[in-house]
Amino acid sequence: MLDAARAGESALLIAPTGAGKTLAGFLPTLAELAATPREGLHTLYVSPLKALAVDIARNLVAPVSEMALDISIETRTGDTPANRRARQREKPPNILLTTPESLTLLLSLPEAREMFGGLRRIVIDEIHALAGTKRGDQLALCLSRLSALVPGAARVGLSATVAHPDALRAYVAPSGRSADAKLVEVAGGALPDIDIQLPEGHLPWGGHMGLASAPEIYRRIEAARVTIVFVNTRAQSELIFAALWRMNEAVLPIALHHGSLTVEQRRKVEAAMAAGKLRAVVATSSLDLGIDWGDVDQVIQVGAPKGVSRLMQRVGRSNHRMDEASRATLVPANRFEVIECVAALGAVKARKQDGDPPRPGGLDVLAQHILAMACHAPFLPDDLFAEVTRAAPYAALPRRDFDDVLRFVEDGGYALRVYERYRRLFRDAEGYMHVRGPAIARQLRMNLGTIVEQPLVKIRMRGGPMLGEVEEWFVSTLRPGDNFLFAGQVLRFEAMDGVVAMVRPGGGPGEPRVPAYGGSRLPLSTYLAAEVREIMHDPSRWSALPDPVREWLDMQRLRSELPEPDGLLIETFPRGGRWFLVAYTFEGRLAHQSLGMLLTKRMERLGYAPMGYVSTDYVLSAWSAFEPTDMETLFSEDMLGEDLDEWMAESSMLRRTFRNIAMIAGLIDKNHPGAEKSKRQMTVNSDLIYDVLRRHEPDHILLRATRAEAASGLTDISRIAALLARAKGHIRHRVLDCVSPLAVPALIEVGREWVAGGAEDALLAEAAALVEEATGGAESFEGNLNDVNEALPPAPREPRPRKRRPGGRS
Amino acid sequence: MIAAPIHIVGHRLMLCPSGVLLWPGERLMAVADLHLEKSSHFAARGRLLPPYDTRETLKKLSFVLRRYEPRHLVLLGDSFHDAEGHARLADDDRATLAALLAGLRVTWVLGNHDPAPPASLPGEAMEELALGPMRFRHIGGGPIARHREGEISGHYHPKASLETRAGRISRPCFLAGPQHVVLPAFGALTGGLDVRSPALAPLAHRQGRVFLLGKDRLHSAPVPFVVPESAPERERVDEGWPSFP
Incomplete structure (x- = not known):
């Protein structure tokens, strides 16, 4: 060095x-x-x-x-x-x-x-x-x-x-x-000492929170000096923290650390941890990286690790010294997670690493950077291009893309060149690009950064301190008096005070709700997914599995069959008046969500009348009115052709991607927590911009950036492609009388449904008709309106007005 | 497109899925919140939105005008995104708009975004239009003077979400009560305000109805059936399922 x-x-x-x-x-x-x-x-x-x-x-x-x-x-x-x-x-x-x-x-x-x-x-x-x-x-x-x-x-x-x-x-x-x-x-140090902890009672079929194991987690905290309890999501951290305190009769100092708590709150926990005043801290990835916590002697990972390298990072938090073995415990939350944990243990022993190679640099980030550089000093485009391509993520950046991004920064980059006088950059006689004025520079600095958050609302204790922030949509679902779990306590929502949600200590009957946070799920690594498939298929490796999981797999072998490592097992069976299709794809939830969209579109075309689908990290399950039979067609590789393009255009995921790109690139302002709420309706809706742009300039640089990003990350198209290629000619279709043991976890997830894009209108019509039926079609203005009104007929059955004379005087 | 009839203070009005309101008895069409030249307004402030919104909005307006052939067009305010908006109209957009308005009685109700009448365009401008028992104003929900008065307004860009089998779906909507209708925003780049928001409380009666804009028709529901907008990705809490038989 x-x-x-x-x-x-x-x-x-x-x-x-x-x-x-x-x-x-x-x-x-x-x-x-x-x-x-x-x-x-x-x-x-x-x-x-x-x-x-x-x-x-x-x-x-x-x-x-x-x-x-x-x-x-x-x-x-x-x-x-x-x-x-x-x-x-x-x-x-x-x-x-x-x-x-x-x-x-x-x-x-x-x-x-x-x-x-x-x-x-x-x-x-x-x-x-x-x-x-x-x-x-x-x-x-x-x-x-x-x-x-x-x-x-x-x-x-x-x-x-x-x-x-x-x-x-x-x-x-x-x-x-x-x-x-x-x-x-530096060669690897001592191998960590990792074991798996199962809940004492029943091993859950579904769920990701791991609450069933709370007593075992508590016992292990009691037995160690200092423990970090890692969880996968912020919601999970709140729940585990609450569960631990419910049984904390010894009043062990156990703290909570996640990214939505206020900075002061987090600092306090970090300081207490460093000073050795805590016995345990429940933490999300906000504590993942190299902070040295001194005397941590045990790490507990609740929920499956999702990736080997990530697990090693977390495990390394304990015994932060190279020559001693770190000690860690994995606490799987359900049966599939048990297999995943076993796979991860094997990988750790073999010193495997996983994770995808870095993808090429984002064009939205480049746009922000170009403007930032112009704010520093005027530049020559050729020089900046040379500089940018010396950064590894942009080493292969085509000049055309650079020029398009530069033009976007300059005047929006539209074919219709009407923004001459609103240019953000101008070119002097020598070809240097200058920023138009200090207002543009101010705006850039306000919106700098690539982290795009959901709109957030601050949480404040009435007469007390700020506790942290939760996503605005969650607060919008609260009514005054509702209880929710945040910062490790039950809070009662009182009212909004500007952009701050005022709360009091809560409690009382009923379960408090838990704020969930967008996009906080970790993707299952390709390596671990493959390992899980291998283990399931090979009974000789089952000795590492606990009894309930072995029995579960045994029962699957008996009632259906086990998924093959290089093939695709699909089960179909009737249940509750509909047909279920369960595909054992093991490609992670993101890929499954994309695949589910494409699959239901296809099912629609084949006349199976799909009604919805749900995905976990391991399986994809769709249900339909009619029995799906033609698996070869359903899962054929051409699914990624026109269907994909069509879906990508309409997909809400694409819209979300576009929204982030538009904010990072500086097309729209980031949401600033604390900006006046009344201004919200004046800010522009990125969905509408997306629609307008798609109609008028489908090849606009920001749309190109959106498609590229969606294809690599959000939609995990590459993993779907690999799956379809692998499955080709190796599809095993089992028609069953009833749900198979392996399919149970997927069915437990049913309820969070997705339906093929474009069906929104049909769904709305159905919902409106249901409401109509439930209210007896009764005119709801009735009563106080009888004197002036005729009954309003149910909207759905309204005849088409005559073409030329709208409504007429019928 | 199938319009839905609704009765306000004894008069039959039609709500069109495009977002315009028709009063067949008067051959009148009302449209709210065009927000023309919104993109150029933002562009002047360093946010270079696609400069196609005016064109889009006018295309949509042209379609409904051809389809319904009203005699009287009432623009319910915020027709331009700001007071100078009409001056920024591109020449071809201005010509299109002038052609659309030709031969019509045009009433520009003034809005908070465009408090002055668009001098360069035909039509009368006023704070409020009274026609029979009907009052056309930009912002509704104030105290209604007379029992039998109806109120047609814009301003709030109402949108609403309904619970469907596959989750919540959110759309711009008409918001109607016994004596009033709030129109959705018609402009191409205009977002919405949830009808459950406190600002809309005076207009979102429990006895009221929302009419969500669909592709070809409206989807209607009583106000109490409106739910908060759907959440992004949710994490689920579901533990302790029974053993497999």
């Missing part, structure tokens, strides 16, 4: 958790600054988490002050107060610890060149968590800009062990080519 630093080379350091990576990253800096103290910024540290930046700063300040070194160390995040920001701009510290968002903001300032001019080193922490995400794209573009400003600055990337180290090397290399970054790999 020091060798690379001395040579001024960039390097990627890959080491398992606990190997002291971060310190290694800073060693050359400390050595250099200790030898020759100096003014100004020397080392920039970028981490994906604010909390991590703060934690590292704390860990650096202590030794530096002990050794009485004259090195200034400061953090710069969204939470940094304005006066310190101003001071940092004038007199930057020697070491600045920050996040990709704050770095972008700094680079968009006119004085960026002066601020970063003397930079020697850039440390990028947890790079595996950034590469392949939009935040990673943003950071890559910023790094490229830094290299242009200060060509001598060397980069050091720090990463956990990953499946695709070369992609990360390319990310670290200033040229964007993997060969140009040195690879320093």
Whole structure:
């Protein structure tokens, strides 16, 4: 590491958790600054988490002050107060610890060149968590800009062990080519000691929360010194936390940590944890990354891990030292998850890694970056293109796309060129692009960043503190007096006060509701999915499975058959007056949702009258009025042709993707929590823009970006393609009399239904007719209206008005 | 497209799935919240929305005018997104609009977005149009002066969601009560306000009805059947299912 630093080379350091990576990253800096103290910024540290930046700063300040070194160390995040920001701009510290968002903001300032001019080193922490995400794209573009400003600055990337180290090397290399970054790999440390904990009583068929195992989790917390209980979603963290406290007779200090709590709340928990005042903390991925929690001696993962590399990250939180084995327990929430946990254990033993290689950089992020760079200083398009393509995620960016994005930033990029006078960029005589005015720069800085949140509402205790934020739609479903679970307590909703939901301590009869949060599900990795298939098919591997799961699989073998690793088992059976089709696809929920849409469309065409479908990480289940028989046609590969295009155009997922892209690219403003609610109806609806754009400019750069993103991530089309190819000629169709054991978990999920796109009108008509029937078709104005009104006939049966004379005077 | 009849203070009105209201007795058509030139309004502020909304809205308006051939067109306010909107109309859009309005009695009810009449376009402009017992104003829901007065208004861009077999579906809607109708916004880039929102409370009577706009027809339900808009992806809590038999 020091060798690379001395040579001024960039390097990627890959080491398992606990190997002291971060310190290694800073060693050359400390050595250099200790030898020759100096003014100004020397080392920039970028981490994906604010909390991590703060934690590292704390860990650096202590030794530096002990050794009485004259090195200034400061953090710069969204939470940094304005006066310190101003001071940092004038007199930057020697070491600045920050996040990709704050770095972008700094680079968009006119004085960026002066601020970063003397930079020697850039440390990028947890790079595996950034590469392949939009935040990673943003950071890559910023790094490229830094290299242009200060060509001598060397980069050091720090990463956990990953499946695709070369992609990360390319990310670290200033040229964007993997060969140009040195690879320093530290061999894996002691294998972790992981076991699986099942609930004492019945092993649940469905559900993802793992509440049935709460007593066992509590017992393990009691038996250990300090435990981190990792869960997969924020809702799950609230439920597990509540369940643990219900049985917490010993009043163990157990805390809660998730991304919707206020910063102060989270800091308090982090500080208590670091000070050794807690016995356990229930946490989501907000605690995933390298924060050092000192004396954690056990990690409990509730719910299946969904990926091997992710599991290793979490397990590494315990015994944050390389030479000792980490201790962890997996708590599967249902039977499929048991198999997944067993598969994950096997992978850990074999030191496998999983995860997809990073996808190419997003064009929306590029649009934001171009405007930010124009805010810094005028640029020549050719220079910026060269700079951008030196960032690994954009290494293969076609010039045409760059030019289209640039034109989008300039004037919207529409064929109809009517925005001449509203241009955001203008070109001077020498070809330099300038930003039009300070208003545009202000607007950019307000909307900087690639994290697009659902509109949020703050939660405040009446006469007390702010507790955190929940998604607006959830609050909109609350009535005054409703109880809900948040920040580890039952709260009673009282009223909205502007954009703040006022609450009091709640309680009383009835289960409190739990706020759910959009998009917080983790996808099941391809590797684990394949492993699950292998284990299920091979009874010789069942010895690792607990009895109830083995019996379950045995019963499946008896009543139907087991899914093959390289084939596709489909069961159909009648139930409750409809036909169910259950496909054992194992491609993860995202892919299943997309596949379900396409499948029901196809079922419709074949006349099976599909009524809905539901997907889990493991299976896809659809139900219809008539018996589906022709599986070869239903699951044929051409499903990904026209059907896909047609669906993509209408899909709500595409709309959501477009909305995010439109916000990041700067077509519409981000939702700012705290903006006046009354303005909501004046903001533009991205769905409507999407429709207009699709009709008038189907090839617009933002639509191209939307389709590309949906195909790779959101809809997981590539996994569907792989599945259909695998299944071709290997479909096993079993017609059963009743539900099979393996199909039960899927049927438990039924209730959250999706129906093929375009059927909305039919559904509405059906709903309206039902309401009509339920209310006896009674005119609801009746009573107070009898004097002036005739009965209003039910709308659905209204005759068509005559063509030329609407309504006439009939 | 199938329009639905509704009776307000003894007069028969038709609600059209396109979002316009017809008063056959007067051969009158009312349309609300066109918000023409919304995209250029945003463009001037650095948000370069697709510049096709005016064109789209006019195309839609042209379709319903041809279809219903009214004599009197009442624009219920916010016809332009801002006071200067009419001045920003592209030449061809202006010509299209002028042609659409030719030969019609045109009433521009003034709205909060366009408080001044569009000087360059034909028609009369007023705060409120009174026609028989009917009052056409931009913002409804104030105290109704006389028992037998009906009120036709816009402004709120009402939308509503109904529970269907496959989850909640949200659409722009008419919101009708015994003595009033609130029209949905007609403009191509106009979003909506949920009828359950407090701002609409005075107009969303429990005895009222919503008429959700469908492709070819309206889907109607009493106001108490309206549900909050559907949530994004939800996590489910479902534990403790019985053992397999």
